[in-house]
Structures are given as structure tokens and as C-alpha cells.
Amino acid sequence: MKLPGLITLTKRADFLSAARGKRVSTPGFTLQMRRRGLDEPAGIRIGFTCSKKVGNAVARNRAKRRLREVARLVLPDHGHDTCDYVLIGRRDETAQRNFETLKADLIDAVHRIHA
């Protein structure tokens, strides 16, 4: 599905290279970031990871949707161009944490990862 102003990651290789980049943890999620090379196309790219550790299929879906919603509201304004971001869900916390707090967490995390 598309998110306005963002490009969704689809390749396993993109996720793996983002995992080798910088990372910032918050109570609700972990943020990973990789700055792409100059020869690659421009744009902010985003991916989501909710493994079996998050819970069953229903819990993983809910965590992924909240992360996607928070990314949709925050990243087009606060994300940096030519960067890949990956949001990793946590068990229980991602689904239960207050939504406004989760948004503030992401804005803070983006600032910290580029500091």
C-alpha cells in the first residue's frame, strides 16, 4: 500500500543494509536508518518489521498498522531525503503505548539519529 511522500521498502536486501546502519531505541519501537548512495534515486523510504516475537498474526498486524500510521504523520515533515528508515515493533508496547506519545517518540528518534 502506498503512503504519500514515502516509498515502501520491499526487498530483503534493503532491510538487511538498514540493520547495519545507525539505530535508536524508544519504549514503543526501534528505529534504524541508512543513508543511500548518491547514484540511487531520491526520496524517503520506509519499512516495517514485526517478527514472531511481537506476538501472533493479529498482534503483529496491529503493531505494524500503528507504526505505519505514525510514520505517515511524522516522516514526510521530519525525515531526511535519500534515507532508508526501518521501524521495528515491540511486544505489547507498540500496540498499547499512547498514540500521541508514540508520535513524539518518533520525532525525537529521527532528530537523535541524525545528530
Added chain:
RNA sequence: GCGGAUGGCUGGAUGGCCGCUUGGGUGCAAACCCGAGAGGAAAGUCCGGACUCUAUGAAGCGGCGGUGCCGGGUAACGCCCGGCCGGGGAAACCCGAGGGAAAGCGCCACAGAAAUCAAACUACCCCGCUUGCGGGGGAAAGGUGAAACGGUGGGGUAAGAGCCCACCGCGGCCUUGGUAACAAGGACGGCACGGCAAGCCCCACCGAGAGCAAUGCCGAAUAGGGGGUUCGCAUGGGCGCGCUUCGGCCUGAACCCCGGGUAGGCAGCUAGACCCUGUUGGCAACAGCAGGGCCAGAGGAAUGGUCAUCGCGUCUUCGGACGUACAAAAUCCGGCUUACAGGCCAUCCGCAUUU
């Protein structure tokens, strides 16, 4: 009303703001408008099919795997319905891998004298010698065990034994009822035939394999081959368990054509053994007919995020607080199994009560 049995349904509601997938419409386009958008189990992936591909189709014999009371339903099933038999329950009702042990092999722990083919530990009876042994009778009593060579009563006897009799059980036979499993009755036999087939086995019936990441089409790169038509189908080699018989096909030759098929894209992909209502047949599962309906199609994967109000449950200092099941389509159907907060309905059984 209380306790219980069985079958089925449901599994939050409304509104605001911001989004996603998809069908249709308008528009040059941007976009806007109108619809549709998780489950009873979508789950486990345990059975059965549809569909697709593979150079194999029929018959016989064999092998391997599965199923296993009887009848019916179904596209099919290991599923469902009705019945039979055995067991449990006071009853409604529930449970059962429930073919064959006189085709054969094997096993039956411990205990016990003895575990299937013969026998005899204690005890019993008779005789002999004699105070404990020898010979014989018999298998009724005791004890062991999951199971002990029919059971109970009577006659009989030295003591006993189907040795004889009655009833019950068992066995094959006959009659009747039933499509059948089986049941009821009759005369006869005279006890002979223990259990395990979820150890091997025998019998009957069924069965190719791989799977939508199947498969087809469009197509960057790399390597060199790939495709079509016709002829032949003679020999050899081979082809979906083995052998035999019959048949088919591939490998062959000639001619013609040119891209190749991985990343990616498109198709397959949702109208179906479909759903609802009525009616007919049937005890039922189910089937027929008539009318109406369209009901998810994603592809790192939409079906949502957030705020508020209400409902329900628990607690409460009466302000409120907390909780609100299990579990999310992935080619599609029919089942089975397992998970599930709470709520609702129907039928039946027992007890209590009542005008």
C-alpha cells in the same frame, strides 16, 4: 424454579477527523462522487475433491499404503444421517479402530500346581503297609490371576465328574421378521472351540506423483541453444512401483523459423458441488423444483489509525477505575480437530412447586 442432556445462533453499537485496497461513473488531467472490503473457526495443515503440469493407457498377477458392524447420503472422504451389537447412566442421553482367532505362525508379564495341552500344590476318597509313605480314583473345595477347560440347583457316588436331569450360557441347523448388520422362537448336540489381529497375517474394497512459489503469456542481463511442421513409427534404448500381454509416446530424419526466459510485470484470481426464501420427496443426512441475490481478492501483502459517547462485566471511597474472548483471508470448495470473555434460542430428562 433448581439440577442435568442434546442441537443451534451470536460474538459489541453509533458518530467526528485522518487514511488504505478495489469496482463503477465524471473529467484532457489533477481530482471528485457512489458502492464493496476477514472468520466461525480465516488457525492446525490431519483427510477428501476441483484445477494445473509430467515422454503411460487398459487387463491379469504381485508388492506397498489406506479403509474396516450394516444400510443410506455425497463430486468424494477416514465425513454426515439412520439402524444393529457391546458398555455406562435413575433418565434424557453418552462412549466404542466394532471384519476374520475351526488358514497358519507368534505372545499371554507377575502370581499360581498348571496359561491351551496336557497335567495336579494343599485338601478329598479307597486299598496296602503302618503312623507316615506307597499304589489308585477324581478334578467338585482352597488359594493365584485380567483370564483356570461352562454356571446354578438337584440326583448320583467310596469321593466325584454333563455321569444323568431342569433352567441359563455356548455351538452349528431350521423357521419367522428385517434390504442388511441382527433379533425372536424351535428342536438337536453334550461341553468340544480362553484372550490378543493396536504382533505378523487372512479377507473385502479403494489408491499415480507433485503442487497456485502449480501453470501460461510479456519480457533487462548471462550461457548457448530453443521452437514449429512433415515423414517414419523399422530396429535398439527409454517412459508415472515390479513382471507379463496389447496399445501409445519420447529419442530419429528432413525442411522452416529465431532471439534466449533470470530480476520484474500480467494472467491463473474469484459466479461457486454459492447464498437466501418457499415448496415437494425422505424418519434423517440430503436431493429435486420455483423465485430472488452477487457476497474480499491483497501481493513486504488493503480491510485501518485516532478521539468521543453508549452497551456488557468486575471492583468502588459512588467521583469513577479497570476489563471487553479466541483468532486475521493468500487458488477455491467439502469435512475433521483444536482455541474461545460473555450473551441468546429450541427440544428433551429428573426433582420440587402451583392456580
